[in-house]
Amino acid sequence: MVLSRQEINVRRLLARCELMCKSKEDHLEKYLESLEDMLQGLRRQPDVSIESIKNYQKRVMNLKGALGITTSKYDEFTDPQAMREDLLGLRHRNTAQGPNLKDLDQAIRYHEDIQKNVTEEMLNFAKTLKEQSKLANKIIRKDTEVVANSTQLTEQNFSKLSVESAKLAEHSKRAWKCWMWLILAAVVIVFINMVLFMKVAKKTK
Missing domain, CATH: 1.20.120 (Four Helix Bundle (Hemerythrin (Met), subunit A))
Structure with missing residues (x-):
């Protein structure tokens, strides 16, 4: 109908x-x-x-x-x-x-326009929020990469430091052995000189 x-x-x-x-x-x-x-x-x-x-x-x-x-x-x-x-x-x-049907139509169109504007504002807000979320995620990913690179660099430096410390310890150990032999040789030389000096002193008397 x-x-x-x-x-x-x-x-x-x-x-x-x-x-x-x-x-x-x-x-x-x-x-x-x-x-x-x-x-x-x-x-x-x-x-x-x-x-x-x-x-x-x-x-x-x-x-x-x-x-x-x-x-x-x-x-x-x-x-x-x-x-x-x-x-x-x-x-x-x-x-x-x-x-007045004309006024009624205008009132209805007015409320429809208000709802349309509210809907558009909601859509724009959702779009802006989505863009901001993408930007925030991008910044977070960059920060995560920087932290990961810094952690990797720190681990590499720590490994190098450990190797150098081991080398230094080995070098110090070798140097200590060298000095010990030098001191021992000096003691032997002094002892021999003292013995020779004593013998020479007896013959002089």
Whole structure:
């Protein structure tokens, strides 16, 4: 079944009000008043099913209940006879007092633009966060490589130092042995000289 423009607007505004109720946006009560006016006009259209009107009215009442609103501008929907009576007696008045569909479309487009901007900002934020994460990971990888290279260089220097220390210890050991032999040779030479000196001294006497 093809929906009328007014019923399409009722559905759009009703869906928008339900989203606003979930996000607890301001001015929801004002939109509910407009929605009630539109629903009242929709009740006078013979091509709209009773079940659809009851469903719309139930959703409006749920929204008003969520806001703690207990009053209503219009009587609750009853039967088709009441609709026909309203259509015959009050069509002109309700048409004059009905909502401005142009303003309604502008309000809906305004909220859609806000949601679109919020979505774009979220996407840009996610993109920026992703780029920053990549940059941070790149910096961390560089720092890790520097630390690894420094550790490797330290190990190499330690190995070289150990080798040089071993060589120095071996050289010191050899030098100590050389000095010991020199001292021993000097003692032997002095001893021999003393013996010879004593013999020469005896012959002189």
